[in-house]
Amino acid sequence: QVQLQESGPGLVKPSETLSLTCTVSGYSITSGYFWGWIRQPPGKGLEWLGSVYQNENTYYNPSLKSRISVSVDTSKNQFSLMLRSVTAADTAVYYCARERRVGGSVSLFFDFWGRGTLVTVPS
């Protein structure tokens, strides 16, 4: 069974960099899927942040493009999120998920999700 687990600091100071890691178990991170990050501010909806495929292809939400990077560490079967210059608006539950894309670019769905981790940026 595919399992994902987010890890990282729960509190990040304004203007600093949010860094999260997602550890994948039960499935090789090099086996044909993209790996993505989605967040959900408290009481609000879902927002896709970015996705990566074996450090070859990355896609980012255009509203975050200047601040975000997503990468894969195949040796550890992990992928990571970095979001720079955070503000209180970045406070959210951050989910990592396995993503199916076709043709190398077209996103179909996120089928396995981590449990999510709350990251707070104080105002």
Next chain:
Amino acid sequence: QSALTQPASVSGSPGQSVTISCTGTSSDVGGYNYVTWYQQYAGKVPKLMIYDVSKRPSGVSNRFSGSKSGNTASLTISGLQAEDEADYYCSSYTSNDTAVIFGGGTKVTVL
């Protein structure tokens, strides 16, 4: 890049059917058959319910069905049950920046 438009809430009595709409544009919902629906219980992880507009993953009840007409996709829950009370989110691939966009979510209440 605007979010897809969903009603904030829908409700129905047990046994009834409810339909949730999800409206986008020709760059996303209308342009591709890649609409997805997720169910999320309060405080829980989103669960994939429908993909490719109308396909159900293994294990998802056939009471859930999806469809699309033009720029609007729909999720119908038939034979509404108490356990269906949750938030439902649509999403779609968009050709703008090869991105993924979500709807704002719809809260389904079973009366």
